[in-house]
Amino acid sequence: MNKLLLALCLTIAASSVAYAREEKAPTPQQERMRACNKEASEKGVKGDARKEFMKGCLSGKTADEPKKALTPQQQKMADCNKEAKEKNMAGADRKKFMSECLKAKPAAATDKK
Secondary structure, three states, rough: OHHHHHHHHHHHHHHHHHHHHHHOOOHHHHHHHHHHHHHHHHHOOOHHHHHHHHHHOOOOOOOOOOOOOOOOOHHHHHHHHHHHOOOOOHHHHHHHHHHHHHHHOHHHHHOOO
């Protein structure tokens, strides 16, 4: 009986070790990380420049790719965010400001009257 129990324990232990050693296929994110790291190393990018490169690379952007033009609504949002940040707004005040800012008509549209 002891030999049977010992054999069972050894079988379970051996299968656990074999399972732990199996390599899983890398996820798409891991593949992207590997490719970006390789590209950064090939370009010799280091320090903060590497951080910026990796951030862009992992989000799917490349340095060669021009920035996409913002839609009018996106531009308005960016402008309102910038203005709120310059005014050091936070919390409810920022939320109220952003709401009013985004509802406001563009200056170019109101000048045409």
